[in-house]
Amino acid sequence: MPDPLSQLLASRGWLMADGATGTNLFNMGLASNVAPELWNIDQPEKVRRLYRDSVEAGADLFLTNTFGGNASRLRLQGAAHRVRELNRTGAAMARDIADAAGRTVVVAGNIGPTGEIMAPIGTLSHARAVEMFHEQAEALKEGGADVLWVETISSAEEFRAAAEAAHLADMPWCGMMSFDTAGRTIMGVTSAQLSALVERLPNPPLAYGANCGVGAADLLRTVRDFVASGNERPIIAKGNAGIPHLEDGHLHYDGTPAVMADYACLARDLGVRIIGGCCGTTPAHLRAMREALETRPAGPRPSLEEIAARLGGFSSVGNGSRESPLAR
Template sequence: MRTSILDRLASGDLIIGDGAFGTMLQGVGLPAGTMPEAWTLEKPDAVQAVHELYVEAGADYVTTNTFGASAPRLADGGLGGRVAELNRRAVELARAAAAGRAWVAGSVGPTGQLMEPYGPLSVERAEEIYAEQVVALAEAGVDQFVIETHHDADEACAAVRMARRHTDLPIFCTFAFNKRGRTMMGLRPAEAAHRVAEEGGNVVGANCGDGPDAVAAALEAFRAATELPLLAKANAGIPQVSGEATVWDVSAVDMATHARRFVDLGARIIGGCCGTTPAHIAALVGALR
């Protein structure tokens, strides 16, 4: 797929992203408390298989299993010192699954540390952490970055800034909002959009958070504040524990209904977050194409 995803957006196309990754791996045996990124090295076939399911469902891009593949989070998970190795391998698996049928997006999540003055993470250290990861992803061959599930504008923008400084790849940046229209750190969509645009991001949006209604509310606020293309990847509702199973209350059919609403609110990239499956993505494809 040689056409840039930004060219597709500029032509008016709707882009379908993939769905959840961590919860998919949990469904095939990832133990509680084990970081999904560990399976990139320990069970690569399982990781590639999830990507393949999303490609078969019709996703236009798959997202690497690197959400937590920054130095601090890997160190917390017992994988310290393996940032380049793990990010490179994750891209290899995603590219093998995509097989030219889908773009590969490099996932970059929060470091797990709070920014100063609320925690120990300085802007300078955040930039060092993110530079290491985005360079590894770019050198391995991602087509774009998805800097996702962020709560703090300073941290997210450190990642955007490093991706823009070290590459010329498209940059998506998404935040997790609650039903009151704020992130955990009190950030509102309008400020998030302004900051991302200022740092050279190409797409802004909402993912995860408090479910589809929270994503819809964020899209309304984004639409009023920015000309950037909008991305929506809602989770499958709020998880409930039933016995030993975790149950999500938004079905694939429900998600397709929400997706139509997201498009009406201006979203040009639609996918799924926690609890969504290839069935959810196939439903989006069926509803939106």
């Protein structure tokens, strides 16, 4: 029996994913020095509200509050021994919300990077990375996640480790990198290299793409490169709601709901199949995105000039693979 995400992708031209996790939990009172995953136990009603807000805003897919739920990152909070508890609980709450939606809503078990640098540059071995990702994946599976959602990865080595963990857990998965350094990840991976990498994996993801990064315009420039690669695997775009600015000691994103609605339609017209938001994206942004996707007719594939004009330009001249004349 195909998984729910594969079924939706087979029947729909596009799907809308959710928005930010951290931004929305901070708005509910999460302190910056507290791991969001701890709220799965300590503030479950607020986490349920996060999930419910996404579904009510129209998301077809939403992420569990488990981005930093691996042993390495939880160790910083003295909670490395709570990986199974926090991930299983986060997924189980999401399962309840999805099942009550009255329509098919996919629970994506969120897995972020370990926070360590992999060998040979760093000290994290492939085997240990797989072990940590697998521990998290099994807990998310136990809690009821439909797919694993691996995101914000910066190195090919860590991407491979997450893929192996998904295979060990016998779970379908999606994989994203964050291209935030002139069109490359912080470890130097280009969009073209990611497109090639996913096809070389023994168990390629259901869909792949980019999340977070600098801003929505930069992310869509990366998406254009995915399309140009010739890789026909479904593409994911989960861009930030504009650029963050520090105001009164807090980060605020300058992307309005109207801008994110434009971003969503540009992504659809590029051929993106799963469209969502990342940092700064609130339910208000999601509602505007859903309305735009449903009411605005599809258009031709947008040019870089159109993307820059509608979303505010690019943060760098280069896109990591070749030079572009368009800069912020």
